[in-house]
Amino acid sequence: xxxxxxxxxDLFLPISKGELCLSDTLECGQCFRFGREADGSFAxxxxxxxxxxxxxxxxxxxYDTALSDYEALWKGYFDLDTDxxxxxxxxxEDPVLAKAEYGIRxxxxxxxxxxxxxxxxxxxxxxxIRASVERLCARYGEPLGEGRFAFPTAKRLAAVSxxxxxxxxxxxxxxxxxAQRIGDGRLDLxxxxxxxLCEARQALRQIRGVGPKVAECALLFGFHxxxxxxxxxxxxxxxxxYYPGGFPQALQPAGVAQQYLFHYIRTLGNE
DNA sequence: AACCAGGTTGACG
DNA sequence: CGTCAACATGGT
Numbered sequence: 404x405x406x407x408x409x410x411x412x413d414l415f416l417p418i419s420k421g422e423l424c425l426s427d428t429l430e431c432g433q434c435f436r437f438g439r440e441a442d443g444s445f446a447x448x449x450x451x452x453x454x455x456x457x458x459x460x461x462x463x464x465x466y467d468t469a470l471s472d473y474e475a476l477w478k479g480y481f482d483l484d485t486d487x488x489x490x491x492x493x494x495x496e497d498p499v500l501a502k503a504e505y506g507i508r509x510x511x512x513x514x515x516x517x518x519x520x521x522x523x524x525x526x527x528x529x530x531x532i533r534a535s536v537e538r539l540c541a542r543y544g545e546p547l548g549e550g551r552f553a554f555p556t557a558k559r560l561a562a563v564s565x566x567x568x569x570x571x572x573x574x575x576x577x578x579x580x581x582a583q584r585i586g587d588g589r590l591d592l593x594x595x596x597x598x599x600l601c602e603a604r605q606a607l608r609q610i611r612g613v614g615p616k617v618a619e620c621a622l623l624f625g626f627h628x629x630x631x632x633x634x635x636x637x638x639x640x641x642x643x644x645y646y647p648g649g650f651p652q653a654l655q656p657a658g659v660a661q662q663y664l665f666h667y668i669r670t671l672g673n674e
Numbered sequence: 675a676a677c678c679a680g681g682t683t684g685a686c687g
Numbered sequence: 688c689g690t691c692a693a694c695a696t697g698g699t
Contacts, residue, residue, distance in 0.1 A: 521680080525679090525680080525681040525682065526680090526681050526682080526694080526695090527680080527681090527695095527696080527697080527698095528680085528699090529679085529680075530698060531679075531696075531697055531698065532680085534697085535696095570696065570697085571695080572697090573682095573693090573695050573696090574694095574695080574696095575695090577682085611682085612681085612682065613682085614681060614683080615681085615682090616680070616681055616682085617681070633680070635679095636678090636679075637680065
């Protein structure tokens with residue numbers, strides 16, 4: 404990967420789809436706030452900012468983006484200061500993962516956003532999760548223009564007494580409990596960041612509606628704990644089929660391997 | 675029109 | 688400890 408090049412108001416980052424594939428990364432269900440525009444570009448909100456980007460075989464274009472914003476926000480968001488190469492080398496020695504694609508990177512999302520969105524994700528599907536998250540943002544997030552909204556702050560959600568109308572179903576009470584715990588200090592996300600993995604798991608699972616899967620997703624996608632290993636219905640099937648003896652210890656960081664496996668089984672037969 | 679969705683909870687063996 | 692229905696709602 405080279406350094407980004409300023410082109411008018413845009414920034415162009417020369418990078419291959421093997422290093423970072425935008426569609427795989429933004430549509431694999433680790434984040435829920437990016438969608439495709441009519442022209443094929445991606446647009447969405449992250450870290451309280453609007454972002455539009457597109458990708459070709461040559462690289463990625465960040466529209467209306469200053470170099471300083473790339474350095475301060477987007478480079479980190481797309482985890483571009485992390486070298487995945489040694490991990491991919493290990494994965495490619497595994498007979499199953501050797502067939503997978505490695506274009507996904509683990510986004511560095513904000514902990515609160517990841518926690519809430521994965522509470523909403525349970526027993527739901529990706530299109531519906533996106534719609535739920537958008538309704539939450541439209542109601543409680545800062546308007547950013549173009550009909551888009553930032554993800555609401557924990558402080559704002561802690562002040563909400565009634566989440567009805569957002570069509571969260573039974574997850575409504577879970578979001579409420581999460582916001583309350585953060586609001587009254589029973590849960591401190593910045594403290595969770597510093598905890599050892601086991602302790603962080605325990606802390607998150609105090610929240611109603613946060614079981615093993617949601618906790619792992621929050622840790623992997625919101626706290627960048629790459630060792631976290633979410634087991635959902637898809638991974639459960641994949642483990643039974645390909646790794647009946649258990650997931651190999653050598654495939655580390657397990658969370659990154661999990662994403663490649665997840666993508667692989669979900670796209671079987673679609674390519 | 676059923677069935678399933680990036681699950682968790684609480685009850686019951 | 689493991690199993691299992693119920694949960695609210697919408698996508699396919």
